Amino acid sequence: MGTHSTAPDLHVVFFPFLAHGHMIPSLDIAKLFAARGVKTTIITTPLNASMFTKAIEKTRKNTETQMEIEVFSFPSEEAGLPLGCENLEQAMAIGANNEFFNAANLLKEQLENFLVKTRPNCLVADMFFTWAADSTAKFNIPTLVFHGFSFFAQCAKEVMWRYKPYKAVSSDTEVFSLPFLPHEVKMTRLQVPESMRKGEETHFTKRTERIRELERKSYGVIVNSFYELEPDYADFLRKELGRRAWHIGPVSLCNRSIEDKAQRGRQTSIDEDECLKWLNSKKPDSVIYICFGSTGHLIAPQLHEIATALEASGQDFIWAVRGDHGQGNSEEWLPPGYEHRLQGKGLIIRGWAPQVLILEHEATGGFLTHCGWNSALEGISAGVPMVTWPTFAEQFHNEQLLTQILKVGVAVGSKKWTLKPSIEDVIKAEDIEKAVREVMVGEEGEERRRRAKKLKEMAWRAIEEGGSSYSDLSALIEELKGYHTSEKE
Incomplete structure (x- = not known):
C-alpha cells in the first residue's frame, strides 16, 4: 500500500480550541487529511460552526472527501459568560479569559459521549484541551496535540520551563x-x-x-511547519526533547483558489475584488501590509503612532484594523484628514482582511506582524520580509526565529510581554x-x-508530492493505520 491509498477506514477527529487562530489552521489540517482519503470530523460549537461549513461543503463538492462537523453545545452561562460568547476573541474583549477556559473544560463529557459513539482512530486535540488525553485513554484512542507553534517556539518554551534562564539576570x-539551543538566542525578562x-x-x-502533561500523555504532536525552515529545531524537539512530532505545513497552502484564500476565517470586511483591484494598481513589492491578528489588542495612542509612521514612511500600505481597536470612535486615533490625504496610497480595512490573498499578491513587499505563528508562516510562504511586533503568547519566540535565525525580519522594538498594553508600552512613530x-x-x-523568496520556494516544495511535509503526513497516516490494525490483532 503506497502513501496514496485512500483510507476511508481511518477516521480522525479534530477538536480545535474556539479561537480563530486555532480553528483556521485546524480546518486546513483536516482538509489535508481528507485529501488523502481519511474521514475527518471537526468538533465545534453552534456559533463557530459557520466558519467551517462553507469550506467543508465546497471541499466535499469538489472532491470525494468525507468531512463532517460535530456541534457541541457550549456551556457559556454555566461558566459565568454571557450567552453567545463562544470564542476566545469575544471573551478577551470583556476580560473573561479564565471563565472562557473553564467553559471549554466543561466540554469533556460531550467529548467522551461522542468518542463512545463514534470510536474514531485518532483525536487531534488542541493544547488547551489539556484533559483530552485522559478522555481518549479510556477508549484506547491515540491523541495528537496541535499547539499551532513552530518547532523553534516549542523548543524555546521547553528550555525556558526546564532551566529558567531568566532567573540568572538581575534586572528585567x-x-x-536560552541554553542548549542550536543557535544563540537572546531575550530579556520583560519578554x-x-x-x-x-x-x-x-x-x-x-x-x-497541564499542557506539558498533555504532551507527555499524547501520541505526539502535529506541527504547522516544514523541515527545511527550522531543521535544527525539528531535530532538537525530536532527539533532545524526546517528542514525537510530524511537520505537515505550511497548512495554509492547501487553499489554492482565490475564493478559498479570501474566505478563510471570518467574513472579510472588504470585497476581494476591490482589494485585488487596489493591489493590481501597485508596483511589485511596493506595499506593506499591517495586521495584528485576531486577539492582539492595541490602544488608540498606539494606532495613532502607527498611522503617523506609515504616512512618514512614504510607503503604500494596506492596514487591517479590528473593530474593537482604538476603543470608541474609530476615527479618534487617525490624524485629522488622514484618509483623505492618503487616498490611493493607503487602504484601511476595518475588520477582517483576506490576509493570504494580500500576502501572496506580487505588489505586497512587506508585512508588519504581531508574530502569531499562523501569520508568520503565511508571510514566509508568501516570500515576504517582516517587521516584527510581538506582544504575548509565544510571539517573542517567533520574533527570535524571524530576526535572529532566519534573518527575514526587523524588530520594531517591542519590549514587554503583555495582554493589556498601556501608554508606557507605546512604540513611537519614528521607530x-x-x-x-x-x-x-x-x-x-x-x-x-531574497532570503524570504528562497523560503517561499522551500515551503511550496515541502507540501508537494515527495516533499518533506507531504511525506511526513503520509508517514503519520500509515502509522495511524498501523496502530489501528495492531489493535485489532
Missing part, C-alpha cells in the same frame, strides 16, 4: 541566552510572561504545566517608520527579500 532589561518571571502560581502557569523603511527599501532590505 538585562539580556540572557517572559509576568507570572513566570515572578515565579507566581497563576491560571497561566498552571495551564502551562515604526525606521523598521518599515528597513524592510521595504535599501540593500539590506533586498538581501532580506
Whole structure:
C-alpha cells in the first residue's frame, strides 16, 4: 500500500480550541487529511460552526472527501459568560479569559459521549484541551496535540520551563541566552510572561504545566511547519526533547483558489475584488501590509503612532484594523484628514482582511506582524520580509526565529510581554517608520527579500508530492493505520 491509498477506514477527529487562530489552521489540517482519503470530523460549537461549513461543503463538492462537523453545545452561562460568547476573541474583549477556559473544560463529557459513539482512530486535540488525553485513554484512542507553534517556539518554551534562564539576570532589561539551543538566542525578562518571571502560581502557569502533561500523555504532536525552515529545531524537539512530532505545513497552502484564500476565517470586511483591484494598481513589492491578528489588542495612542509612521514612511500600505481597536470612535486615533490625504496610497480595512490573498499578491513587499505563528508562516510562504511586533503568547519566540535565525525580519522594538498594553508600552512613530523603511527599501532590505523568496520556494516544495511535509503526513497516516490494525490483532 503506497502513501496514496485512500483510507476511508481511518477516521480522525479534530477538536480545535474556539479561537480563530486555532480553528483556521485546524480546518486546513483536516482538509489535508481528507485529501488523502481519511474521514475527518471537526468538533465545534453552534456559533463557530459557520466558519467551517462553507469550506467543508465546497471541499466535499469538489472532491470525494468525507468531512463532517460535530456541534457541541457550549456551556457559556454555566461558566459565568454571557450567552453567545463562544470564542476566545469575544471573551478577551470583556476580560473573561479564565471563565472562557473553564467553559471549554466543561466540554469533556460531550467529548467522551461522542468518542463512545463514534470510536474514531485518532483525536487531534488542541493544547488547551489539556484533559483530552485522559478522555481518549479510556477508549484506547491515540491523541495528537496541535499547539499551532513552530518547532523553534516549542523548543524555546521547553528550555525556558526546564532551566529558567531568566532567573540568572538581575534586572528585567538585562539580556540572557536560552541554553542548549542550536543557535544563540537572546531575550530579556520583560519578554517572559509576568507570572513566570515572578515565579507566581497563576491560571497561566498552571495551564502551562497541564499542557506539558498533555504532551507527555499524547501520541505526539502535529506541527504547522516544514523541515527545511527550522531543521535544527525539528531535530532538537525530536532527539533532545524526546517528542514525537510530524511537520505537515505550511497548512495554509492547501487553499489554492482565490475564493478559498479570501474566505478563510471570518467574513472579510472588504470585497476581494476591490482589494485585488487596489493591489493590481501597485508596483511589485511596493506595499506593506499591517495586521495584528485576531486577539492582539492595541490602544488608540498606539494606532495613532502607527498611522503617523506609515504616512512618514512614504510607503503604500494596506492596514487591517479590528473593530474593537482604538476603543470608541474609530476615527479618534487617525490624524485629522488622514484618509483623505492618503487616498490611493493607503487602504484601511476595518475588520477582517483576506490576509493570504494580500500576502501572496506580487505588489505586497512587506508585512508588519504581531508574530502569531499562523501569520508568520503565511508571510514566509508568501516570500515576504517582516517587521516584527510581538506582544504575548509565544510571539517573542517567533520574533527570535524571524530576526535572529532566519534573518527575514526587523524588530520594531517591542519590549514587554503583555495582554493589556498601556501608554508606557507605546512604540513611537519614528521607530515604526525606521523598521518599515528597513524592510521595504535599501540593500539590506533586498538581501532580506531574497532570503524570504528562497523560503517561499522551500515551503511550496515541502507540501508537494515527495516533499518533506507531504511525506511526513503520509508517514503519520500509515502509522495511524498501523496502530489501528495492531489493535485489532
